[in-house]
Amino acid sequence: MKSAPLPSQKKELAAILLAYIIFAAIFGFAYRYAINPDGVSQLRLAGYIAEGNFLQSVTSSWSPLFIWLISPFLFFGFDGLAAARIVIALSGAGLVLGSWLLTLRIGLSRNSRFIAVLIAALLISDWTVRNIGADLPVAALTIFYIYLATHPDILIDRKISFFCGIAGGFSYLAHHYALPFFLAHYPLMLLLRGYIDRDKNGFPVKKVFMSLAAGVAGLLIISSIWIGIVSVKYGHLAISSKGSIAHAAVGPKDKDRRHPFFVGGLYKPRDAYAIHVFEDPSEVEFKTWSPFESREYFMYQLKLIKDNAVYILNHFVTQSPFFTYAFVIGILTLIPIAFLLNPLNNEKRFLYLWVVITFGIYCSGYLLVIARSPRRFYALMIVFLFISFHFLEEFKNGVSGVISGRRKKILIYYLLIIVVPAFALKPGVHLLKSAKDIVAIEQVNPYKEIAGRISAIQFPPPYAIIRSSQKPHxxxxxxxxxxKQLLGRPLSRDVDGITKELEAADAKSLLVFDNPEIVEKLKKDKRYIHAGAVKLENSKRYLNAVNIKQDEIKGWDKEVNVFILE
Incomplete structure (x- = not known):
């Protein structure tokens, strides 16, 4: 099996990349103002680097690679959202290239490879606007790692093993989860290759061990630098705090374990330059738990594993936001038939085993914590797409001795009608809708507009906010x-209680969006100075903006009153 594109195929790859650029440009322009909490935090951290304050960007809560990639654009004056979209789109292009390379491991024919990677380009372009975060960078690096880890010469050429570790190290810099995935996955891939390549002299133990050492060396060269920086800042070994936070948030319901800054309450960041405690969530005390604390907690952990397993299955089959259910069922029906119609050689045995191992290990980590986000599985979706095309070809090859000529062509078209819509229908419809939105809908950035109106009133930070919207993020x-530094939302509903919370958190100001009763009481309270009010007009047009929901802008058609604590 060839491991590099032939020169004659470069035009096809260029055509796919051009198609990706067009798709991503349409999505990106339609969703250019979409934003999310993780994105806000990472943009802030990237901004510190752009300002020359690297140490302020160091945190165990966020992986650094995406932040590092954004910071040069911010340094040269790009808008934060534009900078993030550019980095994500470029990462998507890398994922398209990695996907093209991965098809060489799966043994697709030239035509199938072109169609499969073109569909992958459509999917990836859709993913570029789903979230501001490191999802596409880590997916791209994971695909490159898998491409290297499945190389037939990995036990012979130590450079391949070393670069496997390098890819694993950069994947860790993109997302902390990549580190345990590499440590569990890479040794098994070497053992699998050793098992497949064993000869009359037996299992190549020495080759496996040397390849493992080379891979781990590559991993440590990259990952140890960041681990060292973070550990020095926190004064102890620090690899990631994200896993424990996520596990705490999905804990038993005997306590409210949700992220506190998204539920309510005032939380002052440790650092004066931070605008919100979510820039470094490790500062907040979460209600952690262990399944070994009690029988009830242990049973809850088992239920969590079951629920996550069901979600992962549903995500790829019945309730996927990207795949079309009816056609995916057709593919799953096709796979065992195609498998039985063809002889099983070592090459196919290796392919099927590494796919199963990769899916099993990658999903198992999320089973313990939380799997409820499609963006966690982008790399696996690419593998699922390509293995589906592989079995389509296997089915075609299996029946080639039974039917031929016109009937064979009809069968091929029929199979394509099953496989192509399974992966291209939903993102294709989303692409058309996005193109329509660009023409038909006035795109606005409501958060920037609202902030611009409020900033006309001078008030000192840190501040708290009162809004009726149930979307604190x-x-x-x-x-x-x-x-300006935001402390959060007071939990109290009366002026005295609100004041006590503000004083305890050392708040200087309070913004009240849509609570006229509280506004009148605050105006009469001598502890507050009414700094001014802003009337928000035409807020209903925000409802047409992409990625804006009614409950997110509740109260924006009224006044915002600003109070300063004396």
């Missing part, structure tokens, strides 16, 4: 554009 979007 949108408060951070406004804070990002205000560039």
């Amino acid at each position: 949108t408060d951070t979007y406004i804070a990002y554009y205000l560039k």
